[in-house]
Amino acid sequence: MKLKVNGSEVEVTSEADTPLLWVLRDELQLVGTKYGCGIAQCGACTVHMDGRAIRSCVTPVAAAENREIQTIEGQAGEQGLSAVQRAWLETDVAQCGYCQSGQIMAASALLAENPRPNDAEIDAAMSGNICRCGTYPRIRKAVHLAAKWMSEERGA
Ligand code: FES
Numbered sequence: 001m002k003l004k005v006n007g008s009e010v011e012v013t014s015e016a017d018t019p020l021l022w023v024l025r026d027e028l029q030l031v032g033t034k035y036g037c038g039i040a041q042c043g044a045c046t047v048h049m050d051g052r053a054i055r056s057c058v059t060p061v062a063a064a065e066n067r068e069i070q071t072i073e074g075q076a077g078e079q080g081l082s083a084v085q086r087a088w089l090e091t092d093v094a095q096c097g098y099c100q101s102g103q104i105m106a107a108s109a110l111l112a113e114n115p116r117p118n119d120a121e122i123d124a125a126m127s128g129n130i131c132r133c134g135t136y137p138r139i140r141k142a143v144h145l146a147a148k149w150m151s152e153e154r155g156a
């Protein structure tokens with residue numbers, strides 16, 4: 001089956017019901033997307049499908065056919081790191097780092113939909129992304145910073 005991942009068309013041979021997470025990690029070697037729980041409860045496996053955050057551990061690869069998939073490896077563009085990634089670095093969000101690719105993918109999907117979220121909206125959007133290191137206050141700060149930079153870049 002053919003998939004579009006990070007802007008490139010790729011062919012994969014996994015069974016149709018294989019979770020997208022394992023196709024990304026094992027077949028395509030995109031190991032930035034992490035396995036946490038496997039039951040849509042932690043957010044470590046978050047990627048974008050057509051711009052929306054999804055849990056790749058419970059999404060069969062067949063559901064991703066003909067859809068635009070973006071992983072953490074596709075966040076940076078020709079201009080370098082995304083505003084969300086830069087804000088994460090500036091704010092020193094990561095502790096152990098395990099949950100952070102999922103956090104960044106969730107945050108960037110939020111900002112695409114809601115360019116200036118308030119604290120409550122950030123908490124609501126990110127509540128399914130668990131961080132055992134408790135980086136939530138820095139995540140919130142980084143989302144605000146990314147929102148500010150993105151609005152400046154748009155000239156708003
Ligand atoms: S690994 Fe997918 S939500 Fe936990």
Ligand code: FES
Pocket residue numbers: 094095096097098099100130131132133134135
């Ligand atoms: S930074 Fe360690 S789990 Fe989130």
